Amino acid sequence: MTLGTVHDDLVMVARDFTAHVLVPRSQALDAMRPGVAAAVWRQVAELGLDRALLAEARGGVGLDVGDFLCVLEEVAVGDAGVALEVLLNNTALVSLPAELVADLPEGTRWTVGFAPGPGESPVAGVDLIRDGGSVFLTGRLAAVFGAVGADGTIVTTRQPKPAVIAVSAAAPGLTISAYPLQLGLRAAAAADLIFARVAGAEVPAEGAAVVESRARALVRCGVAAIANGIARRAHEIARDYAHTRIQGGVRLVRHGAIKDMLAGMVVRLHAAAACRLGAAADDPVAALAHKVAASDAAAATTIDAVQLLGGMGYMVDTGVEKLMRDAKYCQLYPERNWLAGAELIDPEGSSSPHRPW
């Protein structure tokens, strides 16, 4: 079954994919076993998830952003790294110039690298050099998720002015330096991209600001959806364990400390479910607020889930410690939560059309 047009059908397809493809392979994906991520990506492509957001006229499924984020959350319940690859590929495809997308073979995978904004990352960044109608990149982008094995990367910058450049993975001068010690989201294997005057294809300057802003907002909303999926999975595991494990002669769930932790998880899940992520997908500030809230909630839930499982939770077998690692990266990507303040209180941001108050 491939993606249909009805929301519930989409969710069911994604849920089925999660249950039968991702959950059984979650440990292998986390261990970065060779071939597993590529095989899973082929199934992602068969379902059309890889180009779910792309308009039908351009060869995609043409999903509404809200539906896409729901699907993404379902995929993240199975594996957050795969969900991130789906998010980044879709973001890349809707950001690429139409003529480039048309030439991409089926099953191609692209990713997105955000150049740091002011004060974000003092140890990495890229410079653009325009030379006779061509654009070249120099510098370094750190921790680009999904870059290992990707066919190309969309590089977006905000400084000194918005720009969006597509760079093929095979471009001369580009070094992709993988990072084997990646803590979380390991199915989307990250790498540092080192550019030594690498040629790219640029989105026309007049559209770049819109494309950059939309890509940033989409990834923020997508990471929020992924964080929600991580938290759901952690809650499921913790709840099931609490109802089966016996401690002190009674089921774990009968202990007050455990009830407190489970109740906190449920409160956070309800709060997350009430957010209309799709409505924020064209507003980077609203998207950022959602991403901060969702990732902090997922971090709290996963840490409690490991705690609830005790020694079992600390072992890789239950998969719950992996969720804790995945959630931590959601607090750091696409930007660190603590740096969000400057953008959230920006006067331009406060005029967001999506203010709920």
Next chain:
Amino acid sequence: MTRVRSIAGTRARARTYAQRYVAPRAVELDRRIGDDPTYFDWELVTTGLRYRLLSEIIPTQVGGCGGTAVNGAVMLEELAAACPGVANLFGAHALGILPLLLTGPAHWVGVLREIVEAERRGEPLLMGLAITEPDAGTDVEDPDLLRTARIGTRARKVPGGYRLTGTKRFISNGNVARWLTVIMPTDPHRPAETWTAFLVDTRSDGFSVGRIEHKMGQRASPAAELRFDDVFVTDAALIGREGDGLAGTIGTLAASRAPVGAIATGIARGAYERLLAWLETDPQAGELLAHQHVQLTLARMAEDIELARHGYLSAAQRFDKTVGRPLSHPLVRALGMVPPVVWRSERMRRQINAPWVREETMRVLRRATTDREVTESLALSSLAKAHGADVAMAVTGAALDIAGLAAGPVRAELEKLWRDAKLTQIYEGTNQLNRLEVYRGLCRGETLAALPPVGTAAARLGGPT
């Protein structure tokens, strides 16, 4: 070798070893064991022998350093600041020793002397404590929960000794220890009343190691499943007396939880120091210091670490003044005057292992401290552990937040410490359980039956006298 008992001396020895040998290989060791959980770095342990960390808390009477609970905890903070897994390795070794210390000199002249002598020869001899079971984790850490725990192990009395059966799980150092302190009930239906500690030689017939766990962190210290298939131990292998295990466990936890607070403090300190060094030495990273958020976070880290250290030191000092008091009893001190050659005599070793010596040890313990003091010591130790563990998680998490994904090599070190930190909220009883001990012992002023009663085992266990 010099005998160093000062806190500063212990700190200096542990810091030299930790910073010179442990810190430089911590990340690579973690990665290697992540790929292969059965790998154990014997070379790293052997390198540390000259610093006498394996005999830190072993009494001077049998050649150890004679360190107190405070010495042991300070040592672990230093090790944890370099690598929490290595700290846990030495901590688990000390944990195996603690019941031997607290139940009188019966095993001092045997195993403890053997550890010291092996250390002098340059051979690491590790210990561990086996208490957790597949169906009983937190249960076995709490006197009330133990009464209803689903215990799957049993020590069956047979002529001349006991036969041990069942499985223990998540045992730190379990697969690398030469000797284990193993706690099992003699009657699984009455675990609290018959909880008994034994000294087990891991070369015994019927003992085997099962699965080595694949852990999220603290990987330098392996956690193993241990199988006891009718393992025979002699009566002399009893630690304390039959049925004293619950009281022994309370005393051991009073001693062992503050050290976990020390490990947690070391983890937090390790993250704080690495973050600060990166911010101060990397010219571009240093720009982050201009953010008030970063300044306040660093200040909060320093504040939390200082208070966590105060917590574990305070708890360890209380332990030394209460439960540890018998260790300085004149009779115990007098053991140091006995020439070592005397203890090589089998007859003397039988004498010191005699039932009357064990009974006298209980009397000394009861005269030196009270149930109330032990309960308070346990509560303070639990407080230090739970608070320190929360500080470790908060500080390592905040350090990662500040550094971000572009931080370069320091990122791997911080991520490792964050993974390592989580275990401190779980082992030696979950933080929730530890705080319930604080509630009972401090808030409500309850008193546990923390000291073993005086009297014969048969009488205490309700059997024929």
